[in-house]
Amino acid sequence: xxxxxxxxxxxxxxxxxxxxxxxxxxxxxxxxxxxxxxxxxxxxxxxxxxxxxxxxxxxxxxxxxxxxxxxxxxxxxxxxxxxxxxxxxxxxxx
Amino acid sequence: xxxxxxxxxxxxxxxxxxxxxxxxxxxxxxxxxxxxxxxxxxxxxxxxxxxxxxxxxxxxxxxxxxxxxxxxxxxxxxxxxxxxxxxxxxxxxxxxxxxxxxxxxxxxxxxxxxxxxxxxxxxxxxxxxxxxxxxxxxxxxxxxxxxxxxxxxxxxxxxxxxxxxxxxxxxxxxxxxxxxxxxxxxxxxxxxxxxxxxxxxxxxxxxxxxxxxxxxxxxxxxxxxxxxxxxxxxxxxxxxxxxxxxxxxxxxxxxxxxxxxxxxxxxxxxxxxxxxxxxxxxxxxxxxxxxxxxxxxxxxxxxxxxxxxxxxxxxxxxxxxxxxxxxxxxxxxx
Numbered sequence: 001x002x003x004x005x006x007x008x009x010x011x012x013x014x015x016x017x018x019x020x021x022x023x024x025x026x027x028x029x030x031x032x033x034x035x036x037x038x039x040x041x042x043x044x045x046x047x048x049x050x051x052x053x054x055x056x057x058x059x060x061x062x063x064x065x066x067x068x069x070x071x072x073x074x075x076x077x078x079x080x081x082x083x084x085x086x087x088x089x090x091x092x093x094x
Numbered sequence: 095x096x097x098x099x100x101x102x103x104x105x106x107x108x109x110x111x112x113x114x115x116x117x118x119x120x121x122x123x124x125x126x127x128x129x130x131x132x133x134x135x136x137x138x139x140x141x142x143x144x145x146x147x148x149x150x151x152x153x154x155x156x157x158x159x160x161x162x163x164x165x166x167x168x169x170x171x172x173x174x175x176x177x178x179x180x181x182x183x184x185x186x187x188x189x190x191x192x193x194x195x196x197x198x199x200x201x202x203x204x205x206x207x208x209x210x211x212x213x214x215x216x217x218x219x220x221x222x223x224x225x226x227x228x229x230x231x232x233x234x235x236x237x238x239x240x241x242x243x244x245x246x247x248x249x250x251x252x253x254x255x256x257x258x259x260x261x262x263x264x265x266x267x268x269x270x271x272x273x274x275x276x277x278x279x280x281x282x283x284x285x286x287x288x289x290x291x292x293x294x295x296x297x298x299x300x301x302x303x304x305x306x307x308x309x310x311x312x313x314x315x316x317x318x319x320x321x322x323x324x325x326x327x328x329x330x331x332x333x334x335x336x337x338x339x340x341x342x343x344x345x346x347x348x349x350x351x352x353x354x355x356x357x358x359x360x361x362x363x364x365x366x367x368x369x370x371x372x373x374x375x376x377x378x379x380x381x382x383x384x385x386x387x388x389x390x391x392x393x394x395x396x397x398x399x400x401x402x403x404x405x406x407x408x409x410x411x412x413x414x415x416x417x418x419x420x421x422x423x424x425x426x427x428x
Contacts, residue, residue, distance in 0.1 A: 036400050043407055055269045063274040064260065069282070078272050078417055085410035093411040 011045040047088045055081065095129070095188050103187045104194065107180040110136035117144075126158075126316070130197065142179065146192035156316045159183050160243045162193035164315040167241060167292070173230045176311050200310035204300025208337035208346035210307070216341075221348025223309050224302065224330065225356025231312070232323045232361060234292035247290035247320035255325070255376055256281055262383050266390060272413035276379045279420035285369055293321040298335040299345035327357065327365050328373025333415055334381050375419040382412035 005013070015038050023034050068074050086094055097114050104112040116132040120143065131142040146158060156164075162181035169175050176195035183191045211217040236247045248254035256277050263270055295317035303311040329335065331353065336346035344353035350370075358364045389406020391397045 033400070036404055039404055040400060043404075055271050057269065059271045060263075060269040060274040063271055063278050066278065069278070074275070075417065075421060078275055079414075082272055082410060082414050082417060086414055089407040089410040093414060 006048075008045045008048045011041050011048075015041040015045070043089060046091070050088050051084050053081075099187055101133075103182060103184075104133070104180065107182070107194075108135050115139075131194070141197035142194050143176065143197050144188075144192055144194050146188065146190045156243070156318065158191040158193050161315050163240055163243070164292075164318050165193075165195065167234055167238065168231060168312070168315070171230050171234050173227055173312055174309050175313075198303055198311040200303035200305035202300055202303045202311075202313055204298070204335075204337045204346070207299050207302075207304055208339040208342070211347035212339045212342060216348045217307060218348045218352035220304070220307050220309070221342075221344040221350075221353040222356030222359075224297075224345065224347070225353045225358075226360040227302070227309060227312055228294070228297055228323075228326055228330065229357045229360035231294050231297070232291040232326070236290055236292075236320055241292070244292075244318070244320055250284070250287040251290065251320075251322035251325060252280060252284040252287070252376075255321075255380075256284075259379055259383055262387070266383075266386055268386065270382070270386070270409075270413065272416050273379050273382055276375055276416035276420045279423045280372065280376060280379075283372065283423050285366075285372060288322050288324075290320040291323045292318060293323065293326045294318055295321070295326065295329070297326045297330050299330075299337055299347055300335075322369070322373070323361075324365060324369040324373045325376065327354070327370045328375075329377040329380075331370060332374040332377035332381070334378050334412055371419070372423065375416065375423060378412055378415050378419060382409050382416065385409050385412065 018034060018038050018041070023031060023038075026034055062068050063074070083094065095117070097117070101112050101114050104114075113134045114131055115134065116130075118130050120128040120130050127146050129144040129146070131144055133140050133142055145161070159181055162178055165175050165178040169178060176198045179194045179196060181191075181193040182188075185191065211220060234241075236244075238244075259273070259277055263273060294312070294315065296314050297312065301312070301314045302309050303313060330345050331343050331350055333340060336342060339346035342348055343350035354365050354367070354370070385405045385408050388402045389409070392399050392402035392406070
């Protein structure tokens with residue numbers, strides 16, 4: 001068993017320090033990169049324990065070949081998968 | 095950079111002695127390097143920008159020689175671009191091909207431009223200016239001997255686009271069913287081909303230099319190709335290039351109708367709004383493909399970069415957007 005706090009908690013705690021304590025005292029030239037670091041930490045934290053299933057291997061090829069043109073459930077399935085991915089990468093866009 | 099060698103070459107090209115008084119790197123793109131040159135030409139002070147390739151150049155972009163030829167064609171067509179001065183294909187001068195253009199004042203920061211325009215409730219005049227610039231670019235039509243490097247125009251821009259995107263997805267090797275869905279929708283609803291024009295292919299907020307709400311230069315010509323004019327109209331207005339100001343459909347800076355009206359006034363014909371939406375879907379797919387490729391560059395270890403890594407995490411949002419737009423296209427609402 002890993003020691004607590006868990007990786008997600010550590011990332012979130014460290015990110016808060018970066019944004020609340022370090023960012024205000026960083027020179028302007030370093031702020032954009034600091035915000036990028038904060039973004040990367042947020043994505044990493046959300047990704048811990050999130051579903052990470054590879055897409056069905058033939059799905060893309062079948063769509064491309066037009067085999068699923070008349071499949072009424074296809075769009076719903078694609079949205080479900082996309083939602084899971086978006087919840088990690090950028091939940092604000094949901 | 096060997097200043098002596100460069101100033102000797104520049105003197106020869108300019109037909110007058112050129113002395114380099116100062117030079118420094120400007121913030122450039124991921125692909126190119128821009129270097130400011132403070133010079134005297136025949137004793138008169140001038141400000142130039144030297145543009146050359148970065149080491150990790152995207153294979154899909156045109157070289158500097160081609161970009162120089164495009165800049166000259168655009169300048170002649172009345173597009174607001176930095177005046178192209180000299181092009182050099184000889185790697186012996188600074189180590190890579192380069193060209194020199196006159197420095198233009200202004201800044202090209204997408205977020206800042208969109209924020210400024212949004213603060214005034216949208217800048218219809220600036221949106222119209224972008225339309226007019228684009229129409230002038232599209233006045234350049236094949237055949238053009240000076241642009242022979244662009245190859246023959248595609249018989250059908252939509253088919254060519256779909257084939258190119260599928261090829262890039264296959265090369266990347268990561269299955270992306272939402273992008274396949276979007277491409278299939280484009281294939282099923284492809285409009286009939288139009289006569290080809292020169293498409294800039296990266297005409298968006300952030301690639302036009304602006305000063306006090308006016309365009310001072312259209313930049314970044316390295317993706318130009320023959321295509322359907324609506325490809326550029328869709329790229330500029332796609333949701334993914336509005337820099338957070340989603341209600342300002344023209345590049346996050348102004349209303350769509352002002353942009354299209356500016357275009358129509360200059361071009362002498364009305365863009366088809368349905369075709370614009372069709373190519374907004376194309377734009378979103380293409381940006382997703384590019385963003386995934388940028389992350390792949392980071393992942394390959396060739397160019398470890400937090401910016402490239404984060405760009406990869408934009409792909410799911412783009413895929414989400416592709417599904418929405420493809421659904422609208424199927425429903426005939428696009």
